Amino acid sequence: VFSSVSSVLDMSVFKDKFVLEDLIEELKKENTALTFGPLQSNGHISVQGSFPAIKLLRDFLLLKAKSLSEDKNEESKSNQSPKKRQQKHRLTRETNKFVHGAEGEKQVVILDTDIYHYMKHFFSKELLTNTDVVISDVTDGDITTLHLQKARSRPDAGQVLRVKEKIENQSMKLLNSLRKERIYLEGCTRDKKKYRLVCESVKSCYHKVLVVPYDTHIDVIGSSSEVFQFTQEVNK
Structure with missing residues (x-):
């Protein structure tokens, strides 16, 4: 289990739309569980924190990058002047x-x-x-x-x-x-249907555990202790 992980973000992809310093400051305010290093001249910045917090930050930035790509496609179809297209916008989260x-x-x-x-x-x-x-x-x-x-x-x-x-x-x-444990159904010794029935039966003893079934796996979400106990019971 990783208690803390480090990552290097490349923020240069946002420089045409946002003032990077403003974007970083906003990310710091909204992600207080993370520690941010100084912003480098090439747009890189180091971030340290828990894996779930890093993952949420990554997913948010990927979504924002996707929206920028869609904005560029719209701009290419418009009749805006080059000067207006190159204008930097202040951060809107x-x-x-x-x-x-x-x-x-x-x-x-x-x-x-x-x-x-x-x-x-x-x-x-x-x-x-x-x-x-x-x-x-x-x-x-x-x-x-x-x-x-x-x-x-x-x-x-x-x-x-x-x-x-x-x-x-x-x-x-x-x-x-919260912690998530994934139980893979492919290659398991039990029949998939029986495995799901076992999960449903065990779930009645763990009222704060969420079981999300998929075709190839089952996700178990809850506190670390209950998820561990749940998976131990299921795998007996």
């Missing part, structure tokens, strides 16, 4: 959009998909079910994006932001406490 319009306040939250599954299963009523806020989700591999929007008939403009903050706070707590 993908995870903290704040838009006012006819449809009301909107917010976007980007979560690790495993954490979202866990929150949806165990904290749905507390965090994700709200008559004042409409929440829709889009999952793309390891990343799930939540779109939060104020219900038309509700007057409280700050409710969306409060729900967003509750979701983010809970996700950070789960990030520091």
Whole structure:
């Protein structure tokens, strides 16, 4: 088990759209569990922290890089002047959009998909079910994006932001406490169906463990101790 890992990020891909110093400062504020080194002249920066925190940062930056690529494709189709296309924009975080319009306040939250599954299963009523806020989700591999929007008939403009903050706070707590164990079904001695039935049976003894079945594997998500005990029981 790795308690801490180090990584070198190449931030130069963002230099045409963002002021890198501003982007780094924003990342530091939103990822307090990570330690950032100085930004190098070539756009590289070292980051150290827990593996889940590094993974979330990586996934967020990959998503932002993907959105930049899509923006470039749109720009190539437009009639904007070269000067306008080359203009640098100040940082607008993908995870903290704040838009006012006819449809009301909107917010976007980007979560690790495993954490979202866990929150949806165990904290749905507390965090994700709200008559004042409409929440829709889009999952793309390891990343799930939540779109939060104020219900038309509700007057409280700050409710969306409060729900967003509750979701983010809970996700950070789960990030520091959850562990995932993957049980591969390919090549296992038991029949896949029987393996899933065993998991369902054992799950009744571990009320805070989430079991997510797939065609080729089963993901077990929960606290380190319970996930370990769960997998030990299943593999007996």
